Amino acid sequence: MNIKSIRFRLTILYSLAFFIGTVVMFVIFYIVTKQTLLLQTDQELTVHAEALANIIVNGQSNMMTGVFNQGVITQQFSEMPGMLVAVSDGSGKISTSSQQGAQSDPIIKDLLQKSSMIVKPVFVDRTIGSTILRIGVFPVSVNGSTTGLVLMGDPIEAIYHSLNSLLVSLFIINLLFFIPALIGGHILARKAMEPVSAISKKLAKITSDNLNERVGVLKTSDELEELAMTFNSLLDRIAQAFQRERQFIGDVAHELKTPVATLRGGIELALSKKRTNGEYTQTLSGTLIDVNRLSNTIRNILDLAWLGAENANLGEHHFDISTTVTELRDIGEKLAAQKHIAIQGDVEPNIQVVGVEDKIYRAILNVIDNAIKYTPQDKTVSISLFKKRKMAIVRVKDTGSGISEKDLGHIFDRFYRGSKTAKTVGSGLGLAIAQGIIQAHGGDINISSTLGKGTSVVISLPLYLAV
Template sequence: MNRNSLRHRVTFFYVALLAVALLTFSVAVYLGVRAFITRSLEHSLSMNASTILTDYIKPLDSKGSAWFQNEMSESYPTGVSDTFVRVSRGQEVLYETGEMRGLPISASALASAGDADTSGEVNRTYTKSGQEILTYTLLYRQPQGDPIVIETGATTEPIRHVLRSLFLILLTGTPIILIAAALGGYVLMAHALRPVETLTEQAERVGREDLGERLPVIPSGDELERLSLALNRMIERLEETVAHNRRFSADASHELRTPLTIIRGELEVVMQTPMLSPALIEGIGSALEESDRMSHIVESLMTISRLEGGSEQMAMMPVDLIALATETLDHMSLLAEEKEIKLTCATSGSIYVMGDAMRLKQVVANLLDNAIKYTPANGSVAMSIAAEGSLAALEVSDTGIGIPVDALPLVFERFFRADKTRSRGSGGIGLGLAIVKSICIAHHGTVTVSSIEGHGTTLRVELPLLHEWTALKTAEQVSVVTTHHVESLPERKSSVKERHPVIGTH
């Protein structure tokens, strides 16, 4: 699991943004609810005080204390209640409720806050156990006598219970929402990026053998469709460039064959002229050698061009790779004996692949020739062939001079020679491994190299086994049948999209 992938980064950003939003929302809800219910309680206390003043205090002088006590006890019983009420005049308490519910104290235990400065205000007092009580004080001045103080109060415990419940809901709900959002976001991103994964998989296949394939166009009308079209146009330009280079190589090689043949024929005629000086004969011989070398280069370039362009007609048939390789090894033994190089081969049984026997023999011969050429006298060259899964693996290892690390990626390039100081006669023309690579690709195989400078080199060829080749060709035929083309699009999309398969966005 790649944590740096776009899916993880977008999901993380989405969840982080949602977490900040939920935290802000939770704090706002908590503070808003606390302020609302606190103001509601304060408003209720003030309304109670105003009701007592209007309904019971103002008629007190005219209706008497007995009526006042009776009415107050009916509206605000002296037993256990949620709120407390106290009405006092000077030092005299005209009426007082009993113990408040949930608090082990009575109203008489609360200090009086009744004076002119606190009239119309809400005060906060605390019991010995730390419980908070809100009290509202209202002062009424009679025309005669001492002013009357009305006090109403209630505990904030219900508010605390509500806020505690709200806090627990937010505390447990927020992680659940974030987890669900993370899972949902991950699934949604996987769904949204599925076309991108399809493009990536198809792009990996484009160019393994040729550039004729195209990426599927996503008909979504968004950036993904523009990206697929842009990539297809880029592949089309690359295909045109590669095709131009191949045509140039093939045409140049083809055009050079005739002049080289004529040059060689003319030189051979000149060599038959009597009375030539030894220096002239030596010069003509050297020219013939260079002509032969040039002809070999031209033939090799034409071979590579045909293989890469798909125009090479190969006789594909089941080939016993072990028998072919051991036979080639026997033919190369004379070359190894000249340098006193030991040739060994580790094989067992028979391993069949589908291929052109002549071309596969050329692969083995080129690998062995390359290994013998760059291995000093008294060295060794070992060849091994084995079946590994669905592949036949052929390795040629030597104890030669090795290849520098910086040159390893270039060994299959045309005209590349790792040892620039070697002569043409001993160092080759730099096309042997390029031909090996082209033949392997034409056989749906690969060739890789590993080397330690000064200790030797190992070249590994992997080819599909016979049954794997059959499955591969069947899959290719199914792919060709199921691939359909899109009709031309307006304006700039028409030239590219008409050749491309289409995939959906879901």
């Protein structure tokens, strides 16, 4: 098994979780068992201590003078060999004891010195001689005041021996359980990773030739179902991107094929026999038109390539868009003069925007060129620039025939030509490129149109705010 695999890590996590869980459970069991055994011992000591205290309080011994009826005490506990039985007077001195050495123990000595302060039983584990005892220190009260202490001790070596045996047994059991836990963890991890392995194998079989294949989605309502759906969504987007790429390549090939074929035909015709100067001039004029068309197509392709690249540093550039729009208006007037179209609109001065000037210049020029191209003779085109909130707004409005609702939904598609534009020279890339450039600069472009009245294009770009 690969130790770096998720399956291996899940196996280890399952096993460790089980191991730690059993350790915690066994520790709790050990503590509870120990406390239960000690509590039983404490209860037995309490019973014996109360019996001795009754003897003292009933006058069979004198706590204050230290005079005790040793025979009574001996008779009371003769059947419990090995127990510690001791009585302390009010001064903290042990007056009688069944075992020697109890008073020399530092803990007991400290308790005896504080005998007047002890109001409830105190239990400690101490070693007296060579014996481990559970010792209970019990106050003896006469008329509401503590007059002495009764010490009762019971050997608990057997308890600790049993606890040690229990601890070893629990440790061995835990180790024995760890092996099945490891196997079970491996099985669970393998079961959990089976859907992931299935997804991985399916994805490995998907290439550019079968992008229609999809990952099987298990209706488990969990993260695995979500993962499979996410992969399928990704495959959908990749398939769409491949389809657009194929469509784009086909459209570009078509756009290049026509002018190249025309160029070739014109040149072959010119070379087929001697021509007059006028015929050569006519051929060269047609060739120049086709070359310009080729140049525009290549420039459009370069713009599309720029849009597909990372443009992370666009925010570092800024320029005066007022000057740019003014220049574009002058170009628009020259283009419109051939059709006697009047250019209207105002340009607000000194507006700075963020972005690369030549790219935005190209985007706005595409929009102006479209507006003039589809506006009939003797009509008007409005080109204006103004600020609104934190955006610069460029509005280009024509008075042409307008765009149908059907065509408006595809107006930004690459190589899309509307039903009314089929006879107009163009590649169908202008608005698609304009939209891509504007959006790459953090702006937006919107088109509204009314059939028979014209079309309005609104471009918004973020203003440059000097720090």
